[in-house]
Amino acid sequence: MSQISGGQPSRADYCVIGVAECFRGDGEIMANPIGTTPAIGGRLAREMFEPDLVMTDGEALLVANALPISGDPVDKVVEAWNPYRKMFDVVWSGRRHVMMGASQLDPYGNQNFAYIGEWGKPKAQLLGMRGAPGNTIQNTTSYWIPNHSVKVFVPKVDVVSGVGYDRGSAVSEWVREHQELRYVVTNLGILDFGGPDHRMRLVSVHPGVSVDEVVAATGFDLVIDSDVPFTRDPTPTELTLIEFLDPDGMRFGEVPNQ
Amino acid sequence: MVDKRITEEDVVSELRDGMTIGIGGWGSRRKPMSIVRAIANSDLKDLTLVSYGGPDVGILCATGKVKHVVYAFVSLDSIALEPHFRTARQQGKVTTLELDEGLFLLGLQAAAWRVPFLPTRVGLGSDVVERQPEIRLVTSPYDDGEEFVAAPALNLDVAIVHMHRGDARGNGQYLNVDPYMDDLMVQAAPKAFMSVEKVLDSDELKSNGAPQTQLLSRLWTHGVVEAPFGAHFTECVPDYPRDEAFQREYTAGAKDADAWAGWKAKYLDCGDHAEYRKVVGL
Numbered sequence: 001m002s003q004i005s006g007g008q009p010s011r012a013d014y015c016v017i018g019v020a021e022c023f024r025g026d027g028e029i030m031a032n033p034i035g036t037t038p039a040i041g042g043r044l045a046r047e048m049f050e051p052d053l054v055m056t057d058g059e060a061l062l063v064a065n066a067l068p069i070s071g072d073p074v075d076k077v078v079e080a081w082n083p084y085r086k087m088f089d090v091v092w093s094g095r096r097h098v099m100m101g102a103s104q105l106d107p108y109g110n111q112n113f114a115y116i117g118e119w120g121k122p123k124a125q126l127l128g129m130r131g132a133p134g135n136t137i138q139n140t141t142s143y144w145i146p147n148h149s150v151k152v153f154v155p156k157v158d159v160v161s162g163v164g165y166d167r168g169s170a171v172s173e174w175v176r177e178h179q180e181l182r183y184v185v186t187n188l189g190i191l192d193f194g195g196p197d198h199r200m201r202l203v204s205v206h207p208g209v210s211v212d213e214v215v216a217a218t219g220f221d222l223v224i225d226s227d228v229p230f231t232r233d234p235t236p237t238e239l240t241l242i243e244f245l246d247p248d249g250m251r252f253g254e255v256p257n258q
Numbered sequence: 259m260v261d262k263r264i265t266e267e268d269v270v271s272e273l274r275d276g277m278t279i280g281i282g283g284w285g286s287r288r289k290p291m292s293i294v295r296a297i298a299n300s301d302l303k304d305l306t307l308v309s310y311g312g313p314d315v316g317i318l319c320a321t322g323k324v325k326h327v328v329y330a331f332v333s334l335d336s337i338a339l340e341p342h343f344r345t346a347r348q349q350g351k352v353t354t355l356e357l358d359e360g361l362f363l364l365g366l367q368a369a370a371w372r373v374p375f376l377p378t379r380v381g382l383g384s385d386v387v388e389r390q391p392e393i394r395l396v397t398s399p400y401d402d403g404e405e406f407v408a409a410p411a412l413n414l415d416v417a418i419v420h421m422h423r424g425d426a427r428g429n430g431q432y433l434n435v436d437p438y439m440d441d442l443m444v445q446a447a448p449k450a451f452m453s454v455e456k457v458l459d460s461d462e463l464k465s466n467g468a469p470q471t472q473l474l475s476r477l478w479t480h481g482v483v484e485a486p487f488g489a490h491f492t493e494c495v496p497d498y499p500r501d502e503a504f505q506r507e508y509t510a511g512a513k514d515a516d517a518w519a520g521w522k523a524k525y526l527d528c529g530d531h532a533e534y535r536k537v538v539g540l
Contacts, residue, residue, distance in 0.1 A: 133384035163383035
């Protein structure tokens with residue numbers, strides 16, 4: 001189900017590339033991209049330029065081969081057993097880069113997907129804390145936001161599940177030395193925390209998106225350099241690989257064609 | 259030699275109002291659902307649940323058995339949010355202790371080792387610590403002097419888990435790829451009950467698969483309930499996958515009071531596990 005028209009990469013393809021780029025340079029650590037577009041992007045990164053990444057099958061096995069995210073099951077080349085309990089060994093060792101989602105994200109990277117509303121009085125119960133508190137101070141964390149909007153990018157999150165740089169740096173010297181929030185990939189562009197005091201900064205916009213559009217969809221002031229580049233194009237090999245990894249076009253469910 | 263075989267109703271008779279009950283499995287996977295339904299059909303109330311939560315938490319919230327939930331998530335996996343738990347939370351029917359998944363693991367481990375806490379950095383800077391004074395900090399007594407979270411022991415009154423195979427003496431075997439935290443769960447409780455898909459003769463169990471699948475020694479278990487399809491509708495591979503159609507029906511049954519009354523009448527009021535199997539067609 002290719003939705004590439006006239007050979008042009010779709011917005012979703014740029015998002016996949018944005019995710020893949022998060023893992024560049026990671027070497028032999030566990031890449032743990034959670035969600036549809038993250039899974040495609042993470043697996044693409046390993047196939048294209050980070051061959052030593054260790055990745056799960058989404059459950060309790062570490063697999064060496066690239067698994068499509070849907071369709072007929074492919075034989076898994078199992079490298080190791082990694083049940084939930086052992087995942088915490090990996091997280092707390094620091095040898096992991098996780099990509100999570102967020103219902104709310106603030107300028108310093110504080111993340112909420114626990115619930116919306118006042119503390120103890122959820123208006124909308126969401127996921128709960130899951131592994132976010134531990135992840136965000138003990139291993140590298142990036143975020144995937146398929147719906148860049150002022151509802152998600154807020155000045156202050158209702159509940160802090162994932163720890164941002166401001167709160168992390170207030171905790172201890174150890175956290176200041178070890179915390180790394182790397183990138184935020186959205187349907188509009190890529191951001192990092194390279195602004196003053198680790199404030200969120202716009203790194204690139206996907207082709208077809210203007211800087212003004214990103215500004216309008218963000219509920220706080222972003223750090224924006226004078227020249228904001230476009231997210232890089234996928235190569236023809238990468239586009240073929242994306243089709244292999246996502247044969248049913250599930251990425252378009254997260255990021256529809258414009 | 260002790261024969262630990264009992265029924266779901268026997269398990270319920272061991273429980274009391276206000277108890278803290280740990281439930282094994284993870285999300286909508288290998289949950290001891292036949293025992294959960296027996297609790298739902300009992301007069302028990304004011305329970306505290308400690309669970310990597312799924313429909314176990316949802317059903318017990320919907321039937322008014324629960325006062326407090328210790329959790330890191332409550333999910334149906336293929337359906338991200340547990341609908342009955344959401345309703346209970348949003349209507350203020352249950353209070354919670356919000357934990358990180360790893361803090362939860364350390365809490366069970368602390369209880370199992372009979373220490374009041376285990377030190378960790380998990381939770382620092384997050385609202386797990388900042389908004390919950392019951393989660394306290396501890397300073398390292400060594401030269402580093404660093405401040406840690408003291409992950410509190412999650413001391414259970416009773417643990418309930420579901421295994422694939424077991425014997426009458428209370429040994430339990432899992433056959434899927436992930437043991438979850440079931441062994442820690444039973445070790446964190448002075449009393450543990452286990453349902454199994456099938457009770458095997460002890461000699462047969464010993465030779466059934468690799469030794470490391472024999473997860474639970476009889477040392478830890480006090481009762482064995484033979485319950486074929488006992489984890490339905492949650493996943494119990496390799497015996498059976500999650501019943502996704504049934505799970506969708508369960509979720510639809512949380513839409514409003516009428517939908518819930520219909521679901522409850524059909525699948526809870528029907529009676530014991532044998533009756534449930536007939537109604538579902540298992």
